[in-house]
Amino acid sequence: MxxxxxxxxxxxxxxxxxxxxxxxxxxxxxxxxxxxxxxxxxxxxxxxxxxxxxxxxxxxxxxxxxxxxxxxxxxxxxxxxxxxxxxxxxxxxxxxxxxxxxxxxxxxxxxxxxxxxxxxxxxxxxxxxxxxxxxxxxxxxxxxxxxxxxxxxxxxxxxxxxxxxxxxxxxxxxxxxxxxxxxxxxxxxxxxLVLPAQREGDQRQYDDSLRPPQQTDRLAALMARILESPAEKWPVNRLAAEAGMSLRTVARAFAARAGCAPGT
Amino acid sequence: MxxxxxxxxxxxxxxxxxxxxxxxxxxxxxxxxxxxxxxxxxxxxxxxxxxxxxxxxxxxxxxxxxxxxxxxxxxxxxxxxxxxxxxxxxxxxxxxxxxxxxxxxxxxxxxxxxxxxxxxxxxxxxxxxxxxxxxxxxxxxxxxxxxxxxxxxxxxxxxxxxxxxxxxxxxxxxxxxxxxxxxxxxxxxxxxLVLPAQREGDQRQYDDSLRPPQQTDRLAALMARILESPAEKWPVNRLAAEAGMSLRTVARAFAARAGCAPGT
Incomplete structure (x- = not known):
């Protein structure tokens, strides 16, 4: 069969x-x-x-x-x-x-x-x-x-x-x-796959009203601000300045948190 | 950090x-x-x-x-x-x-x-x-x-x-x-994980009414067309006209299958 x-x-x-x-x-x-x-x-x-x-x-x-x-x-x-x-x-x-x-x-x-x-x-x-x-x-x-x-x-x-x-x-x-x-x-x-109905490409990646972020450190606080204002520009040098980290550190920290490609 | x-x-x-x-x-x-x-x-x-x-x-x-x-x-x-x-x-x-x-x-x-x-x-x-x-x-x-x-x-x-x-x-x-x-x-x-909001345990594993593999009637065919062109506008009067049903009938049939009211 x-x-x-x-x-x-x-x-x-x-x-x-x-x-x-x-x-x-x-x-x-x-x-x-x-x-x-x-x-x-x-x-x-x-x-x-x-x-x-x-x-x-x-x-x-x-x-x-x-x-x-x-x-x-x-x-x-x-x-x-x-x-x-x-x-x-x-x-x-x-x-x-x-x-x-x-x-x-x-x-x-x-x-x-x-x-x-x-x-x-x-x-x-x-x-x-x-x-x-x-x-x-x-x-x-x-x-x-x-x-x-x-x-x-x-x-x-x-x-x-x-x-x-x-x-x-x-x-x-x-x-x-x-x-x-x-x-x-x-x-x-x-x-x-036991998935719900189709999600369209333009659907938002997340809905923070359902997902209050935990602000446990400077980077988390910064990430929460980015999420609140995603339309603003957040170049890595601004991230570094606002988090008080070096460019390399902030880039690495972001990558580590996304978990998508841990090999940095 | x-x-x-x-x-x-x-x-x-x-x-x-x-x-x-x-x-x-x-x-x-x-x-x-x-x-x-x-x-x-x-x-x-x-x-x-x-x-x-x-x-x-x-x-x-x-x-x-x-x-x-x-x-x-x-x-x-x-x-x-x-x-x-x-x-x-x-x-x-x-x-x-x-x-x-x-x-x-x-x-x-x-x-x-x-x-x-x-x-x-x-x-x-x-x-x-x-x-x-x-x-x-x-x-x-x-x-x-x-x-x-x-x-x-x-x-x-x-x-x-x-x-x-x-x-x-x-x-x-x-x-x-x-x-x-x-x-x-x-x-x-x-x-x-870029997941949508919580799904409860008792939510159904799938809903075949949203997923017509066979187009057994006019409404199923219409719903398949909606799924193929979700960006189009599908007000209830268009649904009614295309399905050859009254406004009330199409709204009720749609709600029964989709679990939600048709778009306006």
Missing amino acids: HGSPPQGPLVVALAFDGAPMFELSIPAEIFGLPRPEFGADWYRFALVSADGAMVRTGHGWELSVDGDLTLLERADMIVIPGWRPANPEVPAALRAAMLAAHARGARLASICSGAFLLAELGLLDGRRATTHWLHAPLLAQRYPRIAVASDILYADGGDVLTSAGSAAGIDLLLHIVRQDYGVARANAVAKR | HGSPPQGPLVVALAFDGAPMFELSIPAEIFGLPRPEFGADWYRFALVSADGAMVRTGHGWELSVDGDLTLLERADMIVIPGWRPANPEVPAALRAAMLAAHARGARLASICSGAFLLAELGLLDGRRATTHWLHAPLLAQRYPRIAVASDILYADGGDVLTSAGSAAGIDLLLHIVRQDYGVARANAVAKR
Whole structure:
């Protein structure tokens, strides 16, 4: 009673040392589970690291993958489940593979701090893009050509898509399934995930009226102020000045709290 | 600026060959991320396998863990992120460790098919419990002493808690954080996960009226179109015209299916 193995778009997710376990598991769950009910017309999925070797996740666990960057040559979509906001430089081989994939039409989709990798490649210049609300000020400060939307769940730029932190990546990937296979299949995937109804990309990342922040230190107090005035500019040098920290320290502290890409 | 390392309850999640990556990552994300803003009074987290060796996840990737069953001797809470519904027998050493932990007061919390492990231990007999809707009929058939609630998100039985599949595990673990540390911290965790407001345990696992896989009538077809073009305006008079129903009828039918009034 099992259907044919899937023959549809090849989705490749990028693992790296420090990769966040939860964000990594999102594309695996959406694209990589057996769905015999959909037959052959469904995604194929692979997890890759730069050299095909195991990575060490942000929690410190070792994780094996399915292959190396050569899989990006055949990918129809590449998911970047996080990156290193404090140290976003992209190694040459990965940069070349990503740019080649994009040039031949592969879709690139980021979750959380994965937007920093796309930003480093210049692929977000002149575009509206998003990332986890914790990282948004740093993304806007470092890449002034990006129109950073810090409080939406995801931004669909066609060939390049970005989403906010953690669970908002689920919303983006369900949006992609909806585009590729229609609402009925997207809803079947959501139902198996035991998720509530669709969240739109422009839905706010959070609602502070429900979530009073705890102001336990200067950075927490500062973060609460950012949340209260997200429309204001919060470049990292302002964050540093107001928190009484160095640029490096404040960038690192923000990255540590977002938990999206602990490898700093 | 980092807080003290956490000294709070030790949460241990159980990995095993075939363990689902997404469900495994949920306790890691909720309990296992650095949260220096909470200081020392926060959970410690460890991932274990029966013998401390690597496991092979359901996707086939190898994953290392933090330790073996001896960690269960000190655990304040054990999370079971899944189990083997078709072959749920529990190896003797794991059975003994789980029962000993429960006997000395550790909380046991399951996600998805993890309820089958608790059921095998007899810990759900005479209780209300849940699992993923896909597995609920098998759970009820195999363990007739359990009051299986197949369409709730989670059931809090005090010392033994069960949740439905996948994302509903997030709801249960946030519920536990709310019990242990209050609503403000639970909301801060949800906010970092970029999750919407709290879902109650008795919320239904899914609502098929919002997810018409088959367009059995005009209203279902119309609702599918709304889901495909949510940015459009769908006032009730347009709904009525397109469905060929009166204003009253379409409003009532829509409310019955969607659980909310149509947009105005």
